[in-house]
Amino acid sequence: MNEIAEIADTDAKAVAQMKVRDLIERVAGSVEQNKKDVRTIVEATLVELGKAMEAGESLNLPPFGRVRIANQKADATGQLLTLKLRRGGEKKPGKNAGKEALAGAGEAS
Structure with a gap:
């Protein structure tokens, strides 16, 4: 069982959380650069x-998704933004999908 599933099993209210240092570490690993530059x-x-x-x-921001502000207000502690994130799945084929091009790449004039 992975770590996230274990957290969910032990405490329904616990949520896995990525912090800046975790993001830096993951990005540095995926692009094989040093953490200082990535930071x-x-x-x-x-x-x-x-x-x-x-x-x-x-x-x-593909592939992350589209983020928009659904609601916002300011209070004594700062600005509170309620965000909506829409993550895309597979792209739907357009209306011209499956149609053959009129000219090949080298034939266009």
Whole structure:
């Protein structure tokens, strides 16, 4: 049984949580770069994402998904944003799927 399933079994309210250091470690491992260089890029990316959300922008970041602000309010502790994330599945074929092209790649003039 994996770690997430074990957490869910022991405490229904416990949720697995990724922190910045975990993200940096995973990214560094997947691109085979040192953590110091990756840390700079990840932290700058998170700052820019935060700025975009504060400005009311929605995000379209495949393969992560589309994120939009569903509700927002400010209180004494800061700004509270309720976000909606839409993750895409397989792309649906377009209306021209399966149709043959009129000209080959080398035939276009």
